[in-house]
Amino acid sequence: MRKFFSLIAVISVLASCGRSDQGQLVGAQGKKWHPEKPLGMTLIPGGAFIMGKSDDDIAGLNNAPPKTVTVRSFYMDETEITNAEYRQFVNWVKDSVTRMKLAIFAEEIGETPGTGGIGEFAFADSEEADMTPYEQYMYNNYYSLGDYEGRKINKDVDLIWDTRDYPDEYYAEVMDTLYIPIEEAYNGQRSFDVNHLKFRYTWMDVSSAARAEPGKRADFIETEEIQIYPDTTVWIKDFNYSYNEPMHNDYFWHDAYSDYPVVGVSWKQARAFAQWRTLYHNSYRKSKGEHNVNSYRLPTEAEWEYAARGGLESATYPWGGPYTKNDRGCFMANFKPLRGDYAADQALYTVEAKSYEPNDYGLYNMAGNVAEWVFSSYDPASYEYSSSMNPSVNDESNMKKVVRGGSWKDVAYFLQVSSRDYEYADSARSYIGFRTVQDYLGTDLTLNQTR
Incomplete structure (x- = not known):
């Protein structure tokens, strides 16, 4: 028996020879990770802000009381997802x-x-x-x-x-x-x-799995199959007794509109696009032997408002406010001004995604142009019970999903960074688009460090 243990000891000593760690605890070594800013995105440094209405709630909705919340760092698309970018998804499918x-x-x-x-x-x-x-x-x-x-x-x-x-x-x-x-x-x-043109993907409901009794992993894996082509008929259906056939015929596929924001996309389709973008990016990285990147996704409501404010405290609009015109008398966004004079802001419908001046985070059209889907479900009372740390309220059974930022056909109230609105997850509109975000991996970065 002693000979057996002696043999094990000799093998252990021999096995330790030639190791570079010299027998010390150095941790498991993996691939080197270098944070990489995705193309077309900008880094939003984490921090705290006052979310909700800082002024009187003119509409009397009482659905956005002021609340101090903190969000972590993330990347966000500088512009709304364009027709050309969404067509890349369609062509791939x-x-x-x-x-x-x-x-x-x-x-x-x-x-x-x-x-x-x-x-x-x-x-x-x-x-x-x-x-x-x-x-x-x-x-x-x-x-x-x-x-x-x-x-x-x-x-x-x-x-x-x-x-x-x-x-x-x-x-x-x-x-x-x-x-x-x-x-x-x-x-x-x-x-x-x-x-x-259907895109099929799977995702795991981590939140439900974490709160449930131990069970099968498969119980929390969901499979989605989504028809992904935009509903171009929204240009007709959204407006009665209105001639919008040219937009229906040309807006999505014609190169003249390539740099305009995609519309006619439901919340479910926007979410599918984010899943595809993750798959597409990681497929390339895998071919190069590199780490996977974090998933692309829709922003939470808190992330969207934090990014829209651009670091300005208690601002009414992304550019500060409280006015929709600059000092030269020019409108700062694409919306419905002057009791319906759509042309007053130099646009009848949408404009190119990189139009007007960006906010202090370099984000374009966080007010106006097209309203934007976010991940969160709409509940008028959600600010009352949501966490103050990375708040996110998404109930899969609640089909009302939050849209933010207002659009080319909305009045100025909906352009305010604190205004909330909603649409149903399976609905598509000629005035709703989206942009995506990606969690930041790397050295902790906060707003205070960037000032």
């Missing part, structure tokens, strides 16, 4: 949906890469000879059983959109199912059926 349908059909008819035609679009893991051990295991236990979830689509070959260049009739058959029926086309134009 369109590409993925098309490749998946081609791959499934190729699998069903037994076509594989190298055979030409639709076989070139087969799943990337269709050739067993080229599989890694992990891919072989997944194929044997999941994929070969008819489950397409998790299959790797082939992105190395370009999709063919011109009907004259379709490689075979199988490819043509799949593409035909993705476009609107011939009988619904007009003026010789046959468009992609946007009903196919």
Whole structure:
């Protein structure tokens, strides 16, 4: 027995030789983390502020009493998400949906890469000879059983959109199912059926899981499948007896409006966009062997108001206030001034996302242009019971979601940084858009350090 323990001791000593820690507690070493400001975002330093109405509540809603709260540091989009940025999301989903349908059909008819035609679009893991051990295991236990979830689509070959260049009739058959029926086309134009543009993602309800009795992790994982194309009909439905057909026809897809804020997007679609942006960014970082970044998400109501104030205490508007004009008599935002003279602020509808002067945090149009979805649910009394540290009130069963900042069709009251409004999570409007945020990881940064 003594010989056995002696052998263990010798092995332990030998195992410690050659280590760089010299037997000291140095901590587990991982990849180096360097905070990286996401493109198009600005860092909002954490701090405390008085949230809510600092002046008289003119509307008498009593839903925003003053309250001192503190928020942590975060990145925020400098502008509202634009049509061009949202189109990148739409195009990615369109590409993925098309490749998946081609791959499934190729699998069903037994076509594989190298055979030409639709076989070139087969799943990337269709050739067993080229599989890694992990891919072989997944194929044997999941994929070969008819489950397409998790299959790797082939992105190395370009999709063919011109009907004259379709490689075979199988490819043509799949593409035909993705476009609107011939009988619904007009003026010789046959468009992609946007009903196919669905984005599926999963998320974990950490808040509920933390408060529940120990149970299965799967009980708190939610799956969402969202149709992501904006509702362009909002330009018609939001206004009765009004000619807005040009906005319906052109606003989202035409390059003339690329830098304008996307509208017609529901709260659920905005949330799906944030999930996709996280997936897209981390997919690139994974290919480079780098750390994942924190998730992109919608801002909480407190974060939005804190950022909108731009570090100004008790200000009425993002630029200070209490007036909507500067010293030269020019309006400071895009809204509905002078009893409905929409053109007085030099805009009839929306304006480009980077218009007017930014606030002191470098954020554009935190008042006016389009109102913005935030993560929080609307409850008139939420300020009374929410935490004073990173307050966030989101009830999944409450479909009323807060919108902030006012829009091109709102009066000045809704442009005030403390004004609250709401819309239903599954509704889309011609005057509601959004911007995203990302939690800051790194050395603690507060407003007092930046002054």
